[in-house]
Amino acid sequence: MIRKLATRRETLLLGALLLLLAVIATRFPGFVAPSNLADVFNDTAPLILLAIGQMVVILTRCIDLSVAANLALTGMVVAMLNVAVPGLPVAVTLAVALGLGAALGMVNGLLVWKLDIPPIVVTLGTMTIFRGTIFVISGGDWVNSHEMGEGFKAFPRAELLGLPMLSWIAILALAVFSLVMTRTTLGRAFYAVGGNPHAATYTGIDVGRTQFWAFTLSGTLAGLTGYLWVSRYAVAYVDIAGGFELDVVAACVIGGISIMGGVGTVWGALLGALFLGVIKNALPVVNISPFWQLAISGSAIIIAVAVNARAGRDKGRIILKSAEHAT
Amino acid sequence: MIRRTFTKLLAGATLATGLMGTSALAQDDPVRIALVVKALGIGFFEAAAKGAEEAAADLGNTEIIYTGPTDTTAEAQIQVINSLIAQGVDAIAVSANDPDALVPVLKKAMQRGITVISWDSGVAPEGRQMHLNPSSNPLIGNMIIKLAADELPDGGKVALLSATTTSTNQNIWIDEMKKVMGDYPGIELVATVYGDDLADKSYREAQGLMQKYPDLDAIIAPTSVGIVAAAQAVVDAGKVGQVNVTGLGLPSEMAGAIDSGASKSFAIWNPIDLGYSATMIAHALASGDATAEPGAEIPMGRMGSVTLDDDNAGAMADPFVYDSSNIDDFKSIF
Secondary structure, three states: OHHHHHHHHHHHHHHHHHHHHHHHHHHOHHHHOHHHHHHHHHHHHHHHHHHHHHHHHHHOOOOOOOHHHHHHHHHHHHHHHHHHOOOOOHHHHHHHHHHHHHHHHHHHHHHHHHOOOOHHHHHHHHHHHHHHHHHHHHOOOOEOHHHOOHHHHHHHHOEEOOEEHHHHHHHHHHHHHHHHHHHOHHHHHHHHHHHOHHHHHHOOOOHHHHHHHHHHHHHHHHHHHHHHHHHHHOOEOOOOOOOHHHHHHHHHHHOOOOOOOOOOOHHHHHHHHHHHHHHHHHHHHOOOOHHHHHHHHHHHHHHHHHHHHHHHOOOOOOOOHHHHHHO | OHHHHHHHHHHHHHHHHHHHHHHHHHHHOOEEEEEEOOOOOOHHHHHHHHHHHHHHHHHOOEEEEEEOOOOOOHHHHHHHHHHHHHHOOOEEEEOOOOOOOOHHHHHHHHHOOOEEEEEOOOOOHHHOOEEEEOOOHHHHHHHHHHHHHHOOOOOEEEEEEEOOOOOHHHHHHHHHHHHOHHHOOOEEEEEEEEOOOOHHHHHHHHHHHHHHOOOOOEEEEOOHHHHHHHHHHHHHOOOOOOOEEEEEOOHHHHHHHHHHOOOOEEEEOOHHHHHHHHHHHHHHHHOOOOOOOOOOEEEOHHHOEEEOOOOOEEEOOOOEEEEOOOHHHHOOOO
8 A cells, every 4th residue: 555655756856857868858858868867867876865864764753854964074074084094995995985974874863763852953963063073173274176086086986887887886775775675574664764763662663772873874865965975076175065965855745745744765765866956957058037036946846746645645445435435 | 941041051151251261362463364254165265265374474463263164155154253243353364265145244243343345255344444356357357268368379169167056156257258358369269168167077067178179279167166177178189289288276286287298377366465465454454554545545465555446346457377387385384
């Protein structure tokens, strides 16, 4: 039943996405060329990675507002590490990014789990702490393109079968997480905890611990994205990805992931991210006044969510036919 | 009741500390000049702070308070200024995030006898005693189009990548640039886009420009975040040599773009000189050595002097051009 509903939600979103592409194609045909669509996917890859992590957190009835700050802090740390130790293998950089991101996510998770502080408060706090930490460690200085090693900058751009590594990492994350979410105990626990925490407790699932792992996963993905982001734009400074956490939450909400927890899939997160990614990439090329762009982005989010909410409105399960007619 | 007494007590204590502070200060009387920037952590302003320290050393007995919000909003800047008023600084030199929003708080500062000047990004005339422009707006507007046109002797298509749609500085420079477009025949401005001073949005806008205008010859970005992002987008699109990225940027941030050839040249005034001059002016006004009035000439130490116009605004110097010949000398400075 739930699966059927989810499938319908995503089909609808896919339809909206295709319609959007068709409308854009009427104004700028070059946009739907396969090579350009691959570019759009590549550009959206960071958003996809973060949206997957955010989805897991939202499933457990939490929210992680610190993802963009985590990304920026991890990005700054790996960039400074690269300047301090030139020629550090990319594998080490990746390990540091994943490890640091996970550690920062664990801080969120521990605060939510052990101290029982509302997630929105915890992550608002850590968001500011992370941004502040970047300022402290960097002294406010930028790490610039010419200071970064060639290998450091080349990794996300390296092409494999015609697609850059950045895209492949997003594809890999999609594959891994769709398996984790549907085929592992932990994955099912995320749904159980968000769907009904009390029932989850009765079945022996530790709600706090599950939320802790959700934050850890989200942090790990944010850390990974931190390196990719800094290397892609070849610059690291305090404000990188400023306000990006809102895009990430928006992508999840558009993707049909219920903010009330327990409902959502990896594919929903992917489609939500792609929807935003397509809008962001199309607006510069379709001759729309920049003054309207923000308004259009915002309206698209609200329309998508409204459509989603209508499609996904839980009609309730009718237990007693006669009672329904009586009321 | 208890609370009220406590508040009174506290007020008394604060007053006492204030008085003691003043008497202690009166002995050697250092001039305390607050350099308020748009946001901490921006290379340009860090360099300006170095210049301010240099000026303080030249002047002697001067203390620089380098401060600003952590994000570029007027609200946060107002809080910073309020706390400076409470500290009773002698002068505030501010680069404003909004020309009008800061006026009330700066008026309050002037009523308390604090010298208020704006520099870099200006405040409306009623909110400051004078404004120091890093350069004159017509000169900058001319410079950014000249940098692009110099590389295009046969003419070509250029596009602008600005900061936000409401950035005071960028909008003025773009207007000035459009005024002198006639002096550069064959140069066609095809689009103006806004990267909001975010690396990812600027990158995407630059990509969009190259897609939409396959024969684009130059991207002019009069903003330090935008120019770096545009240069990276040109490198990634494999269009080095076809699309020249120019505009205003910092040498340390643009060194990579000059090396890769994505940018042939760019300009910026020297922020060290700017912080130095702002401090010199603030000191002269605060100590009564000069008055800010139309036509007045205010000395700026090693930078010569500035002459104020009818709006009490003045220009420091011409923007300075950086290219492969001098980038290595400057990239380690700012």
